[in-house]
Amino acid sequence: RQEAIEARFAALAQSGAELNGRVAGMTEWLGSRQTDLARVVADRLDSVGARLGAGLETQAQTTGENLGKLNERLAVIDAAQARLTEMTREVVSLKDILSNKQARGAFGQGRMEAIVRDGLPAGAYDFQFTLTNRARPDCVIRLPGDARLLAVDAKFPLEGFSALRAARDDEGRKNGQARVRADVGKHVKDIAERYLLPGETQDIALMFVPSEAIYSDLVEHFDDVVQKAHRARVVIVSPTLMMMAINVAQAILRDARMQDEAQAIQAEVGKLVNDVRLLGDRAAKLETHFRQAQEDLSGIGAASQRIARRGERIEAMDFSGEGEAEPPDLMRLARGAE
Numbered sequence: 166r167q168e169a170i171e172a173r174f175a176a177l178a179q180s181g182a183e184l185n186g187r188v189a190g191m192t193e194w195l196g197s198r199q200t201d202l203a204r205v206v207a208d209r210l211d212s213v214g215a216r217l218g219a220g221l222e223t224q225a226q227t228t229g230e231n232l233g234k235l236n237e238r239l240a241v242i243d244a245a246q247a248r249l250t251e252m253t254r255e256v257v258s259l260k261d262i263l264s265n266k267q268a269r270g271a272f273g274q275g276r277m278e279a280i281v282r283d284g285l286p287a288g289a290y291d292f293q294f295t296l297t298n299r300a301r302p303d304c305v306i307r308l309p310g311d312a313r314l315l316a317v318d319a320k321f322p323l324e325g326f327s328a329l330r331a332a333r334d335d336e337g338r339k340n341g342q343a344r345v346r347a348d349v350g351k352h353v354k355d356i357a358e359r360y361l362l363p364g365e366t367q368d369i370a371l372m373f374v375p376s377e378a379i380y381s382d383l384v385e386h387f388d389d390v391v392q393k394a395h396r397a398r399v400v401i402v403s404p405t406l407m408m409m410a411i412n413v414a415q416a417i418l419r420d421a422r423m424q425d426e427a428q429a430i431q432a433e434v435g436k437l438v439n440d441v442r443l444l445g446d447r448a449a450k451l452e453t454h455f456r457q458a459q460e461d462l463s464g465i466g467a468a469s470q471r472i473a474r475r476g477e478r479i480e481a482m483d484f485s486g487e488g489e490a491e492p493p494d495l496m497r498l499a500r501g502a503e
Contacts, residue, residue, distance in 0.1 A: 284412060318356050342387075368398055369400055
């Protein structure tokens with residue numbers, strides 16, 4: 166039994182040694198595999214890190230470019246905001262001007278004066294001209310062939326339109342419309358009474374409205390006021406209609422100037438026709454002189470040819486012979502040859 170037990174222990178020891186060898190081999194294989202795995206993981210981490218760095222660099226560059234473009238757009242937005250702020254201040258200033266009656270009158274006067282100055286010569290208009298009744302229209306226009314003046318008024322009442330636009334209910338709009346009719350009607354009446362003077366002014370006067378929008382509202386919604394102004398011989402004009410009227414006056418002035426200078430133009434044309442006639446006569450005389458000169462040149466050529474032929478005949482004569490002969494009479498020979 167003891168031997169059997171020893172044999173079993175020896176077999177167990179041998180199995181343990183084999184197991185230890187296998188465990189050592191497995192440990193060595195696992196160590197090599199772990200090294201390979203660590204190397205692969207390190208390579209992968211390096212590759213991922215390189216790609217992540219390149220991506221982050223590209224993303225940073227793109228982000229920088231986008232930020233630059235964003236800054237440019239913000240600069241444009243800031244400039245637009247500054248311009249919008251400036252326009253807001255100008256609109257507020259214009260609103261203040263239009264809310265003040267005197268300032269609004271100066272605004273309409275300035276716009277009307279600019280239109281008149283651009284379209285008419287200096288002697289065809291006057292600003293703040295005093296009439297015989299001590300009234301002073303904003304502008305008078307002189308038309309050719311007529312000593313009467315065309316009066317223009319630029320002080321348009323705007324308070325009624327402001328009240329009408331500020332109205333929020335039917336009652337407010339009704340009151341605004343009534344005020345517009347009253348203000349414009351009174352202004353038309355004042356113009357007719359002050360600026361329509363028989364023998365001194367034209368049969369009509371112009372009431373200048375400095376805004377196209379207000380003129381459009383007046384024509385569209387207050388036709389009765391416009392018709393009342395026409396019956397009072399007061400024509401309401403917008404800046405566009407004022408420019409058209411100025412263009413018509415300019416054409417009339419140009420036609421009158423042409424008629425005034427028609428006689429001088431006809432005299433100049435007569436002188437020009439006379440000069441052309443004299444030029445034709447002198448050209449005819451010059452042509453006669455040229456023809457005579459040509460005939461003289463032809464005669465000179467024919468005479469030179471005749472002289473040359475006579476010289477040849479003289480050269481062809483034989484003067485040899487006995488004794489001395491009497492010299493020939495050259496004039497006789499020439500007459501004989503002729």
